[in-house]
Amino acid sequence: MDYFDLHCDTVLRLQDGSDLSDADAHINLRKARPLERWAQVFALFVQDNAPGTDTAYDAYRRLHAIFLRQMRLHSDKLVFCRGAKELTAAFSHGKRAALLSVENGAVLGGRLERLEELRRDGVRLLTLTWMGENELGCGGEAGGPLTEFGRAVVRALPQYGIIPDISHLSDEGVADVFALTEGPVVATHSNVRRITGHHRNLTHKQIREITRRGGLIGINLCSPFLTDDKALASCDNVYRHLDAFLSLGAQDTVCFGADFDGAPIPGDIRDIGGIPVLYEYLLGRGLPQALLQKVFFENALQFWQRVF
Numbered sequence: 150m151d152y153f154d155l156h157c158d159t160v161l162r163l164q165d166g167s168d169l170s171d172a173d174a175h176i177n178l179r180k181a182r183p184l185e186r187w188a189q190v191f192a193l194f195v196q197d198n199a200p201g202t203d204t205a206y207d208a209y210r211r212l213h214a215i216f217l218r219q220m221r222l223h224s225d226k227l228v229f230c231r232g233a234k235e236l237t238a239a240f241s242h243g244k245r246a247a248l249l250s251v252e253n254g255a256v257l258g259g260r261l262e263r264l265e266e267l268r269r270d271g272v273r274l275l276t277l278t279w280m281g282e283n284e285l286g287c288g289g290e291a292g293g294p295l296t297e298f299g300r301a302v303v304r305a306l307p308q309y310g311i312i313p314d315i316s317h318l319s320d321e322g323v324a325d326v327f328a329l330t331e332g333p334v335v336a337t338h339s340n341v342r343r344i345t346g347h348h349r350n351l352t353h354k355q356i357r358e359i360t361r362r363g364g365l366i367g368i369n370l371c372s373p374f375l376t377d378d379k380a381l382a383s384c385d386n387v388y389r390h391l392d393a394f395l396s397l398g399a400q401d402t403v404c405f406g407a408d409f410d411g412a413p414i415p416g417d418i419r420d421i422g423g424i425p426v427l428y429e430y431l432l433g434r435g436l437p438q439a440l441l442q443k444v445f446f447e448n449a450l451q452f453w454q455r456v457f
């Protein structure tokens with residue numbers, strides 16, 4: 150089976166010097182072997198800046214160096230892709246595709262000119278905030294609108310070929326993004342709030358608007374975003390969220406952003422090696438194969454082909 154995933158924190162796990170081939174992580178190349186075509190967005194996650202510092206940017210540079218080193222070490226199996234042509238070429242050579250995002254606009258340190266650096270680095274998605282408050286605005290936990298700087302970033306992103314990612318962003322911030330741009334918007338790793346009432350999940354209105362714009366929404370396998378139950382979620386909870394997305398007309402929008410290496414994953418999936426288990430489960434629940442091919446792969450691939 151094919152798999153296209155919009156979000157993982159695996160690069161963070163490689164900071165200890167472990168290698169992507171066999172790292173003790175949700176994602177490594179060995180665990181991903183059952184997948185045929187596989188594209189993975191690797192997020193470079195940084196914490197918010199302490200006031201008056203540039204720590205997020207320094208962390209970004211360190212993580213980016215780790216990412217590039219892994220790309221070099223595994224160039225026989227894995228190709229860093231910026232655009233759709235590179236993706237197609239990677240797959241035609243039987244290789245895996247690695248894509249790049251930044252989780253937390255704090256990397257910009259309040260400097261718009263850093264977007265050019267992100268563009269040069271091949272970053273395609275920018276998660277505007279994390280949980281708290283940064284130079285751009287507020288996460289869902291903090292709550293509040295975009296700042297002037299955040300508004301300037303959203304307006305500038307299209308000229309750098311970077312798509313805004315509203316996962317983590319407050320509802321006020323999301324409304325600002327929709328008002329500031331007519332282009333596609335993505336939510337790389339968020340679920341349906343009406344199913345699981347967490348601020349990290351999306352309202353029906355947000356889901357419909359992302360869908361209307363031809364964006365993408367990645368289903369997050371983080372247990373607390375899949376169920377209110379204190380126990381770990383299961384494939385059944387994933388089914389419920391997927392079913393809700395489909396009932397909102399998001400069949401061309403919904404895909405996966407599993408949050409591997411950043412979240413507690415359902416016990417019956419465990420890690421990327423369990424993605425075929427999830428696929429078989431959803432097939433068993435009566436979802437057609439052609440639909441699942443879209444959700445697991447084609448929707449995100451077609452987005453890349455359309456936008457990049």
Ligand SMILES: [Zn+2]
Nearest residue numbers: 252317338411
């Ligand atoms: Zn996240």
